[in-house]
Amino acid sequence: MDISFIDETSNLSKENLEEVESLLQFAADFLKISEDTEMSVSFMDNAGIQVINRDYRGKDVPTDVISFALEEEGEDELPIIFEDAADAFPRNLGDIMISTERAAEQAAEYGHSFERELGFLAVHGFLHLNGYDHMEPDDEKEMFGLQKEILDAYGLKR
DSSP states (O other), X not given: OEEEEEESSSOSOHHHHHHHHHHHHHHHHHTTOOTTEXXXXXXXXXXXXXXXXXXXXXXXXXOSEEEEXXXXXXXXXXXXXXXXXXXXXXXXXXXXXXXXXXXXXXXXXXXXXXXXXXXXXXHHHHHHHTTOOOSSHHHHHHHHHHHHHHHHHHTOOO
16 A cells, blocks of 8 residues: 655654554555555654644644545445456555644553554554444444454554
8 A cells, every 4th residue: 555644743753654654554455455555654743633623623722643545435426437447547546645743642641652652543543544433332343343354463462
C-alpha cells in the first residue's frame, strides 16, 4: 500500500513515521487490502485539526483523529464507476488527520506511550477509511474488537 505522510508539526521523528507506516501496512495485510491501494496521513496540531473538525463536522473543538473515506458515498452522491478501466487507477482509501498534541495528551491521560497512542489513532482512522464505524453498539463492538485484534497482533499493547 502506498501511504503519503504529511507532518505539519515537524515534531515527529523518523522512527515515529516509520512505525506508523509499518503498523498501517500490517493493518492493510490484516484486512487483505490490495497492494495497489493509496492513502494519506497528515499530522497536525490541535489548532489545525480544530479547523477541520469545525469546517467539516460542525464541531468547533480539537479532536484526536479525523478520517475522510473517499469510497464512502455522501447523501445525494452518485458512485464513480469506470466501466472499461477497472484496473486503470489504484484504489484510494482517503485521508487520515491526526493531532499529535491530542495524541500526547491522551497518552498521558491513559498512562501509555505516545507511540502507542499514535498507533492506536492511525489504526482507528484506517478502519474508518475501510467502512468501519462506531455509531451503533454492534458496530462499535465490531470496530473496537478488530482494532484491538490488529494492535495486539502487531504487538502494540497498552
